[in-house]
Amino acid sequence: MSAAPEVIAAAPRAGGCALQRGVLGIVLFVLAWEGIARGFHLPSYTLPAVSDILASIYAKRSILFTAAGFTLTEAVVGYVIGALIGVTLAVVITLVPPTRAVLLPAATAINSVPVVAYSPLILLWFGIGMPSKFVMVALAVSFTVFLSTLAGFDRVDRRSVDLLRSFGAGRLAILWRLRLPTALPLMAAGLRVSTVRAIIVAIVTEMLGAYGGLGWVIYQAVLQIDFVQVWGAIFVASAASLAFFGLVGFAERRIIFWK
Amino acid sequence: MTIGHSGLARLAAAPDAASASSAPAGPYLLEMKGLSKRFGSVTAVSGFDASIAPGEFVTVVGPSGCGKSTLFNIVAGLEEPDAGSILRFEGKGCHAHELLGKVSFMPQRDLLLPWRTVIDNAVIAMEIEGRSRKASRAEARDMLPEFGLAGFGDQYPHQLSGGMRQRVALMRTFMFKRELMLLDEPFGALDALTRTMMQRWLLDVWRQHKRTILFITHDVDEALFLGDRVIVMSARPGRVKLELKVDLPRPRSAELVTSPEFIRLKRIVLEAIEEEAMKSFLASGAAAPQTDAMPEVQP
Numbered sequence: 001m002s003a004a005p006e007v008i009a010a011a012p013r014a015g016g017c018a019l020q021r022g023v024l025g026i027v028l029f030v031l032a033w034e035g036i037a038r039g040f041h042l043p044s045y046t047l048p049a050v051s052d053i054l055a056s057i058y059a060k061r062s063i064l065f066t067a068a069g070f071t072l073t074e075a076v077v078g079y080v081i082g083a084l085i086g087v088t089l090a091v092v093i094t095l096v097p098p099t100r101a102v103l104l105p106a107a108t109a110i111n112s113v114p115v116v117a118y119s120p121l122i123l124l125w126f127g128i129g130m131p132s133k134f135v136m137v138a139l140a141v142s143f144t145v146f147l148s149t150l151a152g153f154d155r156v157d158r159r160s161v162d163l164l165r166s167f168g169a170g171r172l173a174i175l176w177r178l179r180l181p182t183a184l185p186l187m188a189a190g191l192r193v194s195t196v197r198a199i200i201v202a203i204v205t206e207m208l209g210a211y212g213g214l215g216w217v218i219y220q221a222v223l224q225i226d227f228v229q230v231w232g233a234i235f236v237a238s239a240a241s242l243a244f245f246g247l248v249g250f251a252e253r254r255i256i257f258w259k
Numbered sequence: 260m261t262i263g264h265s266g267l268a269r270l271a272a273a274p275d276a277a278s279a280s281s282a283p284a285g286p287y288l289l290e291m292k293g294l295s296k297r298f299g300s301v302t303a304v305s306g307f308d309a310s311i312a313p314g315e316f317v318t319v320v321g322p323s324g325c326g327k328s329t330l331f332n333i334v335a336g337l338e339e340p341d342a343g344s345i346l347r348f349e350g351k352g353c354h355a356h357e358l359l360g361k362v363s364f365m366p367q368r369d370l371l372l373p374w375r376t377v378i379d380n381a382v383i384a385m386e387i388e389g390r391s392r393k394a395s396r397a398e399a400r401d402m403l404p405e406f407g408l409a410g411f412g413d414q415y416p417h418q419l420s421g422g423m424r425q426r427v428a429l430m431r432t433f434m435f436k437r438e439l440m441l442l443d444e445p446f447g448a449l450d451a452l453t454r455t456m457m458q459r460w461l462l463d464v465w466r467q468h469k470r471t472i473l474f475i476t477h478d479v480d481e482a483l484f485l486g487d488r489v490i491v492m493s494a495r496p497g498r499v500k501l502e503l504k505v506d507l508p509r510p511r512s513a514e515l516v517t518s519p520e521f522i523r524l525k526r527i528v529l530e531a532i533e534e535e536a537m538k539s540f541l542a543s544g545a546a547a548p549q550t551d552a553m554p555e556v557q558p
Binding site for chain 1: 332335336359360361366368370372384387388415417435
């Protein structure tokens with residue numbers, strides 16, 4: 001019994017510790033990287049020093065930030081479209097149960113292949129500009145969001161549905177007042193995972209054909225044998241990805257307060 | 260013009276009209292005749308007959324698994340009885356699903372929505388009816404003290420005790436203003452002390468709100484303490500084993516349970532219930548050695 005208060009007292013400290021350790025880990029990792037790259041005089045095509053990469057990012061900041069804006073636009077627009085499609089499909093299946101037998105296998109079949117496999121076709125159909133990236137990102141995001149939302153809708157307690165029915169609620173009222181809030185935690189998990197997928201798919205598709213964006217910058221830098229630039233673009237992409245992930249995670253914690 | 264006329268006529272005859280509208284319907288609010296329900300090879304309820312008059316408090320007791328919940332699901336409109344069952348509500352024969360939205364139903368678990376405050380949980384039925392959110396919230400706020408929830412209106416369910424959660428669920432049921440209320444073991448999960456407090460409180464609320472209550476329980480004391488009438492159900496398939504009028508004076512106080520009259524009624528109910536409990540015990544434990552099981556249950 002005496003353990004309980006200790007645990008409670010220790011909890012915030014452990015949280016602080018975790019953050020400190022995380023920062024410490026990153027600092028050590030960067031220092032080791034810098035030390036190895038400088039100490040062994042590694043050529044930039046093997047591993048450039050972190051300081052060189054940061055300097056390059058600063059020097060080429062306008063190119064990189066423009067590219068990051070490009071990629072983020074593609075990722076966010078595709079993400080929103082994909083999330084809407086995913087949620088809509090799950091809603092349709094829930095409101096019209098017979099559609100489940102048609103929609104679920106079809107969605108699974110389309111997604112049993114890595115999304116990137118569709119990119120040549122999508123580039124052919126939608127061109128090299130942004131629309132093809134919207135489609136690719138939406139394709140990747142919609143399936144994840146669809147599955148997690150559907151799982152959330154199905155998780156609802158049968159007795160709660162019966163209670164609302166006894167109040168005279170129809171399917172739509174039950175969806176809005178019960179299924180949607182019940183599904184939110186699972187939906188949010190799907191949405192959070194999808195942020196990183198959205199950026200990855202946007203960058204990969206850019207590498208296969210684009211007029212701009214971080215993937216395009218990486219591809220061009222490889223052609224010009226500028227590996228510091230490749231790393232610079234990777235750093236920026238990683239930061240953009242983390243920011244997107246963090247923003248959605250923050251929204252999730254604000255909205256789903258009861259968990 | 261004609262509409263105005265009939266409206267006036269009704270107004271003029273108002274005191275009579277109220278009783279007249281239910282008079283041709285007979286004195287009963289709900290009638291069940293030969294109610295049966297099978298699930299595959301299991302017959303949950305078979306030939307259940309009972310009628311409930313407006314304003315009555317009827318309690319239903321029975322051994323576990325006697326089909327009490329099936330009966331409630333039918334009356335709540337959630338489950339359709341088998342062909343041949345007769346269900347009449349407000350004097351008119353009807354299908355079970357027509358009762359959806361006409362009976363206020365409270366299941367065993369409180370089933371409060373964790374993302375809604377006490378007030379918002381209480382008004383959910385009114386919200387579904389399409390009433391103004393502001394007005395129903397104000398009404399709920401006024402009802403809080405009566406349900407022992409004063410000052411807790413903006414709390415979330417996880418911040419409340421079990422007894423309070425149950426009172427929020429009851430408040431939700433009361434706010435869905437329907438003549439007939441179905442309460443399915445609402446106090447089953449509470450400790451004995453909270454339970455007796457809640458029973459007395461429920462009688463107070465019932466007296467003030469003048470509703471008809473059908474109340475399921477497996478506690479004989481509770482059934483007798485609350486009810487105008489106790490219906491004892493048989494072992495599965497559920498029928499009416501015994502119907503007992505409880506002629507104890509109201510308002511009822513805690514001492515009632517030790518009065519000779521209460522004990523006399525309790526003995527009658529217990530006897531009937533024991534016989535049925537034995538049947539369902541033997542039916543479910545058919546594999547167990549019966550000679551050993553019998554004497555253990557009998558005293």
